[in-house]
Structure formats: C-alpha cells, structure tokens
Amino acid sequence: MRVLITGIAGHIGRKVAQYLLARGHTVAGIDRRPWPDAPKAIEIVAVDVRKRAAEEVFRRRRPEALIHLATVTHFQTDLEERYRVNLGGTRAVFEHCHSWGVKEAVFVGRHTFYGAAPDTPLYHTEADPPLAVSTFPELADLVASDLFASSALWRWPEMSTVVLRTCYTLGPSLTGTLASFLRPRRVPTVLGFDPLFQFMHEDDCARAIAETVGRGMRGTFNVAGPQAIPLSLLIKMAGRRNVPLPEPLLTGLLGRFGFASLPRGAVNHIKYPCVVDDAVFRSTTGFAPEFDEAQTVGSFRWAAS
C-alpha cells in the first residue's frame, strides 16, 4: 500500500515508517522537522500539515493509508499553538483523506484520554468517557482531537478510520511524557499514593501502529504493552530515587530543585491509575508486545545513564 505518515520525523514516526517499509509498503512522510538519515526509499516533504502544500502531497501521491502522528503533547508549547496543531492539523489531514480517496486513516491518540480520579475504574474499555477533560484540563485539546478524528467514522463511512489510544512509551530514545518524568535522578511522588502505570517499549508501540495498516479496521482501540506495575516499582527499576512528598509540598516543588515541571492536572495521574484494557486491539490484530516491563524500563535506564 502507499502509506503517508504525518509527523514522520518523530521517534515513533521513524520507527513506524521503517516497519512499514520492511513489510513492502511504499512510505512517504510530512514533517516540519528534519529526518537527516532517512532511508532513501522514503520521500519526506518538509511542510506544516495545515498548509496548502500538504494537500499537494495527497493530490500527487494519492496515499491509500494515512497515519496521523503530528500531534504535540509538550506542555511547554503554549495552549493556543497546541490547539492549532492538534485540532486544526487533525481536521486538515482528515479532510484531505476524504477528498483524495484515502481508504484507511489512523489517528494516534493517548490513553490519558480517560483521565485519573479516585473513583475511576482500572482497565478502561474503549466505551469509557473522556474524564481527562475534568481531571486533567491541560489535555483537553488531545481529547478533542481524538473525538474529532473518530467523528470521521460516521461522516465518511467509506473510509476505514482507526483511533488508537496508546499507553505511555519508554525506551532508549528518552522521549515521551513518561520518559521526561523519569529523566531526573529524583522522581517526586505523592506520599501515600502509588498508582499502577502502564507503558510499552517504543518499538512495540511503533509496531502496533504499523499493524493497523492494510486490515480495513474501523473504530477506537486501546493499545497497551506488558502488565501494569506500580509507579514506585517503575521508579526503582529505572534506577531513580523515589521522593514521596505530601501533596501540598509536592505541588509547590514541581519545576524547582531539579524536579520535573508538571501541569497541575498531572498530579492526579501520579496519584490515581489510568490504565486501559487492550483486549480488543490484541484480538483484532494479533498484536503482542515483544518487550516485557523489565526489558522496557531497562532499555530506558541504560540509555539515560
């Protein structure tokens, strides 16, 4: 198949591209960022997905499948810019998919969609509502783009739309939300709380995304890796020091004295678990993670030291 990947130069995008190439697909990509040593077989157009030149890529290449990875999660990016990229970008990309006859469109979202609160259940199924809008308001743009992407299922039923909600990734690239949290030597936690964390190796995540291509899948799917483990164990396995602090003290210390800076809503995500049930994705695609939790955290630890 001819596959187009937006956000191809990100670390997950590069790996997805390589998996697809190895399986005999034709791969092209769009990204503002460079990918200097990209395989020759991959054509990369350096353009913003919201610009007209991006539509030209669809017009000229007529991709049969699209994987949308061009979303931002960095809380450092200002809110308006995030809305522009995450919502505006998703809208533009899905409209191009419809206009230019893309058969399969994959939106890659995040499992934090479900939010974390004292009375939310473990192992969310795809039918659960996006509580993140109240528990973690800073994630509202990602929740909105997730729901907007899935509206393609009824707006353009001829296109097979897939929305993936992937758990945290971890690995030697040291990028991603969880990796930034675990990067500093001392990792702050909330005293008296130790939620389950679900994460997967970045290679497994890329493979899971690549697995969706060519199947004509439709709908929303949770994607997860090995068994979830408590945050305290994760910190220990990552070779970091767990610093449990009473909650009022913790919120005052974030971003200071070598502690990672976190938006306020993120505190809920280190107090309460946000874990997903990935049974539907596994049975639909046959996907199973190759890396267990020790190998996944180990690869991060090795690269971070």
Added chain:
Amino acid sequence: MASALVTDIKARVDRLEIAFNRDGYDKFGTSKKHLAIFFTALGWLYRSYFRVKVTGIEHVPKRGRAMLVGNHSGGYAVDGAMVLASALLDMEPPRLAHGMAEKFLNAMPVASLWTNRVGQLTGLPEHAVQLLEDERLLMVFPEGARGTAKLYKERWSLVGFGQGFVRLALQTKTPIVPLAFIGGGDVMPTVMNLYKLGKLLGAPYIPLTPYLLPVPLPRPCEIIYGEPMRLPGTGNEDDEHIEKLVAQVKERVHELMDEGRRRRGERP
C-alpha cells in the same frame, strides 16, 4: 508463636492461585509483600483477638469466580476483614477475597496505597466485573456504609440490600455464597455516629462507643457460610424480578444470622 504466624501467612500468600509477575504484583496491583504484612495483622486479630469461629467454609468454591454476600455491622468493616482472613487462613488452597472498598478510601493518602496493594479495590461495578472475569473471589456487603453504621441496638437487623450485586452475579454467571457475620455489633457497640466529624476527615462518619474511642473490643465472633446459590436469569430482567432474587439472598443471610444467634443461646 508470633513468628510461626508470620511464616504460616507467608507460605499461604505464596500458595495463592493468582498470576503474580516476577516482582510479586498481579494485574490489579495486588502485592505479595503487602498481602503478607496485611494478613499477619489480620491473622492475629482473627486467631487471637476476636477468636473467630468459622462454619461452612467448604461452601466457598476452591477455584473460579464466586461472590460472598453478607451482613454488615460493627462501625467499620471488621466483618469484612475477618471474612478476608477466613478465606486466606481456613481455605485449602488459600484464597484472596476482594472487597469493594468505600470510595473515600482511595482519595486518602496511605489508605489509597494499602487498599490497592491488598486487592481491596474501590467499589465500582467495573471493578466487580473485572475481578469476576479474572475468576476471583468477590466479597460484597449489599447494605454498604449504611450497614456498618448500624447502632448497637440495631445489630441484628438488616438494612436495604442494593440490587446491583444480583444483576452482576447474573450477568457474569457467578454463584453467590451467603454468609452471616455474628458478633460485629458486640465488637463495636456503636452508640452514635458522628457524621459531621466524618465529613471533616473525609470519611462518611466516625462511630462513637460508650468508651468513646472507635476501637473494637475483643469479643468472640463467628462466620457462617451457606451453600452457594445459583440464581436463574441473565441480569436483564426488570427491577421487580431482580428485587425478588435480592429478597431470596437477604432471607438466606437472615436465616444464617438466626442460626448464629441460636447457637449463642439467644432467641432470634
């Protein structure tokens, strides 16, 4: 004596038929290390402090999904804790019963951590389904917090049973094992509940005893398990039909409570 209990508990936790990973955690976050500490404390209360007597433990299925349904009493869930202890200490092979914790516990530091590490998840229907589908032993007190709030004079009564547990049992095809906890009212002779103070501390209420402190007294207790009930249906029946099934279970629990009172020489 004390170290014998520690070794015994550790061996029993090791024999639990639960899929723990290499670090000793299951998929719900239950930890073998925390279970051993928790059940050492419970085991002492169970064997030495309350001297709990158990009858009918053979009615609890050795494997596979099942729902223990009993009466609540005694200020806070002393009864629940003793039922947990009986499943681990007096069953062969030992089993871990999962209670449905009050929601406020998960919002409190330390309580949140410990309830999760010892398999006592927040009381949500989703958790009940997840545990039963994983073939666990679920412990349900359909009276809820209103059940533990019973005063001393109300100790032999049953307040309203919710319907949820019967629908869940039908939907997941789970047998219900009725149980009666005898002596909960004597352990915590509540004269009144302080609701305002409770609210201040993030709990539904604080029970007040004649000796003021909400500390349980070392009174002997008994747990009586009844034969499993396999209720007919799919869980999609109307409320009226479900209410009849709920009444059947409630009746059975009441009968077991009466049996316990009679054995104590009381007239029910």
